[in-house]
Amino acid sequence: MMQTPALIDPFARAITYLRVSVTDRCDFRCLYCMSENMTFLPKADLLTLEELDRLCSAFIGMGVEKLRITGGEPLVRKGIMTFFQAMHRHLALGALKELTLTTNGSQLGKFAADLAGCGVRRVNVSLDTLDAEKFADITRWGRLPQVLDGIAAAQAAGIRVKINAVALKGFNEDEQFSLTDWCAREGHDLTWIEVMPMGDLGNENRLDQYWSLRDLRARYAERFTLTDLAERSGGPARYVRIEETGQKIGFITPLTHNFCESCNRVRLTCTGALYMCLGQEDMADLRAPLRASPDNRPLEDAIRAAIAHKPKGHDFDYSRQAVTGQMTRHMSHTGG
Ligand code: SAM
Numbered sequence: 001m002m003q004t005p006a007l008i009d010p011f012a013r014a015i016t017y018l019r020v021s022v023t024d025r026c027d028f029r030c031l032y033c034m035s036e037n038m039t040f041l042p043k044a045d046l047l048t049l050e051e052l053d054r055l056c057s058a059f060i061g062m063g064v065e066k067l068r069i070t071g072g073e074p075l076v077r078k079g080i081m082t083f084f085q086a087m088h089r090h091l092a093l094g095a096l097k098e099l100t101l102t103t104n105g106s107q108l109g110k111f112a113a114d115l116a117g118c119g120v121r122r123v124n125v126s127l128d129t130l131d132a133e134k135f136a137d138i139t140r141w142g143r144l145p146q147v148l149d150g151i152a153a154a155q156a157a158g159i160r161v162k163i164n165a166v167a168l169k170g171f172n173e174d175e176q177f178s179l180t181d182w183c184a185r186e187g188h189d190l191t192w193i194e195v196m197p198m199g200d201l202g203n204e205n206r207l208d209q210y211w212s213l214r215d216l217r218a219r220y221a222e223r224f225t226l227t228d229l230a231e232r233s234g235g236p237a238r239y240v241r242i243e244e245t246g247q248k249i250g251f252i253t254p255l256t257h258n259f260c261e262s263c264n265r266v267r268l269t270c271t272g273a274l275y276m277c278l279g280q281e282d283m284a285d286l287r288a289p290l291r292a293s294p295d296n297r298p299l300e301d302a303i304r305a306a307i308a309h310k311p312k313g314h315d316f317d318y319s320r321q322a323v324t325g326q327m328t329r330h331m332s333h334t335g336g
């Protein structure tokens with residue numbers, strides 16, 4: 001593939017990481033992410049698998065080295081393995097360094113072996129609780145045993161699993177250590193995510209669900225010796241090592257600004273909208289240039305023009321009483 005010059009934004013950040021939402025649909029209805037009766041996008045608005053291939057391939061040709069597939073639930077998109085197979089060719093050629101996904105784990109039992117065959121070496125599985133009843137409550141439609149089976153299938157296929165847990169006050173506070181121990185036993189890394197002002201927690205005030213990761217970290221520090229790790233992903237995650245167990249724990253605090261200066265990523269929705277920042281409304285429509293011509297040049301021009309507008313940072317702010325910088329779009333749309 002012809003390599004065109006790298007994507008550099010106005011703040012001299014190289015864009016090497018693309019997160020792609022391949023569907024807005026999901027087989028769960030997590031309280032903090034979706035409402036019970038979601039209205040999904042008309043199918044015609046979605047990029048086809050061929051269009052997704054063309055778009056991702058264009059980004060890879062422009063220097064993107066890491067691709068994370070997300071959603072909605074990426075593994076409920078019909079025919080999605082065709083897309084993973086298509087991306088495998090970029091791994092094989094060395095242009096793409098990592099192909100990965102974020103999943104709720106429900107379909108891993110079915111697809112783990114195929115994913116491994118497509119070069120997927122790591123997956124992030126979202127799991128907030130190990131209590132089957134609480135799991136059914138928070139996901140509304142999810143069933144814990146199915147997810148645990150999926151995780152086991154991934155491991156059996158040689159895929160490393162990282163658990164992502166959303167920290168929710170009054171929900172999984174009491175599971176901080178049991179979840180940590182379970183991850184240690186199973187050999188999974190664990191990352192905690194601060195809840196963001198998105199989705200729909202029913203009648204509950206989202207600020208009531210907000211459990212600061214500072215508090216969570218302090219609780220670890222009471223029990224263990226923590227060492228800050230220099231490791232940076234270019235995203236909002238920070239890592240510590242628990243010296244007593246050797247375990248790596250991540251903290252994703254998207255509401256702080258401390259990661260924006262090293263931000264290396266952009267996000268593509270399933271309709272071909274490119275968001276330069278998770279916390280800003282500014283987006284570029286890539287579907288129009290994609291559909292307008294079989295020639296990739298207008299598409300590449302649109303990508304470059306979009307990157308030239310990548311903002312310095314986002315506007316979330318929980319420090320005031322009201323949630324400001326609140327986003328109207330759902331996490332399942334931009335893909336988290
Ligand atoms: N369905 C897949 C899954 O659950 O992993 C991928 C999409 S999901 C939108 C991606 C991540 O966003 C999940 O880890 C989920 O927990 C997280 N998420 C969703 N809504 C969130 C919110 N309001 N605040 C913080 N994280 C959220």
Ligand code: SF4
Pocket residue numbers: 026027028029030033034071072073104126332
């Ligand atoms: Fe579905 Fe993931 Fe959102 Fe839960 S967090 S509703 S699994 S997209």
